[in-house]
Amino acid sequence: xxxxxxxxxxxxxxxxxxxxIALGLAARGMNVAVHYNASEGPARDTARxxxxxxxxxxxxQANLAERGAPAQLVNEVVASxxxxxxxxxxxxxxxxxxxDSVTEAEWDDMFALNLRxxxxxxxxxxxxxxxxxxxxxxxxxxxAYETWPAYIPHGISKAGxxxxxxxxxxxxxxxxxxxGVAPGAVLLPPTWTEADGRRLAETTPLxxxxxPDDVVGAVVYLLEGDFVTGQTLIVDGGRHVRG
Numbered sequence: 001x002x003x004x005x006x007x008x009x010x011x012x013x014x015x016x017x018x019x020x021i022a023l024g025l026a027a028r029g030m031n032v033a034v035h036y037n038a039s040e041g042p043a044r045d046t047a048r049x050x051x052x053x054x055x056x057x058x059x060x061q062a063n064l065a066e067r068g069a070p071a072q073l074v075n076e077v078v079a080s081x082x083x084x085x086x087x088x089x090x091x092x093x094x095x096x097x098x099x100d101s102v103t104e105a106e107w108d109d110m111f112a113l114n115l116r117x118x119x120x121x122x123x124x125x126x127x128x129x130x131x132x133x134x135x136x137x138x139x140x141x142x143x144a145y146e147t148w149p150a151y152i153p154h155g156i157s158k159a160g161x162x163x164x165x166x167x168x169x170x171x172x173x174x175x176x177x178x179x180g181v182a183p184g185a186v187l188l189p190p191t192w193t194e195a196d197g198r199r200l201a202e203t204t205p206l207x208x209x210x211x212p213d214d215v216v217g218a219v220v221y222l223l224e225g226d227f228v229t230g231q232t233l234i235v236d237g238g239r240h241v242r243g
Contacts, residue, residue: 003224007083010032016187026049034047064091085134087122088136095154097110097154099149107153114157170230182232185200185239186235
């Protein structure tokens with residue numbers, strides 16, 4: 001796929017990895033629909049940064065955990081900005097939930113955003129893109145492949161994203177390609193300390209933490225790689241091969 005002049009919808013683009021992806025795609029010539037839920041100010045900052053690169057940008061608010069919101073978002077983007085070429089499912093929540101204290105409400109909140117919303121954004125986008133084709137990239141997590149005792153529901157939801165990516169790649173080909181990226185320690189949670197970061201770096205084969213640009217590079221590869229579908233690239237500095 002030639003990215004220049006194409007339109008991408010990036011969910012959760014107001015901050016962290018979603019923002020980096022939105023800016024990275026704009027730097028490669030794409031126009032970007034910037035989705036946010038509660039982060040209106042950061043989302044508008046993202047859009048202004050995209051426009052400073054001489055690309056089109058607009059912000060779209062939606063609580064994707066609400067039923068019907070994913071399809072409504074896609075429809076609003078198409079109506080406002082034109083035909084859609086790319087979707088990046090980046091919006092997600094990561095909650096610390098020790099197995100013996102996790103609640104049903106916490107479980108439902110995580111699955112509603114991390115998995116259900118991503119599926120229905122992809123469903124609506126695929127309908128919008130089926131005549132002209134396109135590409136979808138789902139942001140999973142290293143937790144899909146490892147067992148993190150304090151983040152079990154999160155890991156299960158992200159494992160679902162990996163399986164969803166495989167299944168959608170099969171049913172949406174050949175017109176639409178579907179891939180995923182599973183980042184490792186790229187941006188630490190706000191509550192983690194520098195000591196936590198050093199410990200992660202020391203136990204990573206590449207001996208460093210990741211950077212948002214590492215994820216952006218993987219996303220761009222998957223968009224431009226016209227013979228790649230159904231894959232989830234693990235971008236973790238090698239943590240998944242430790243043992």
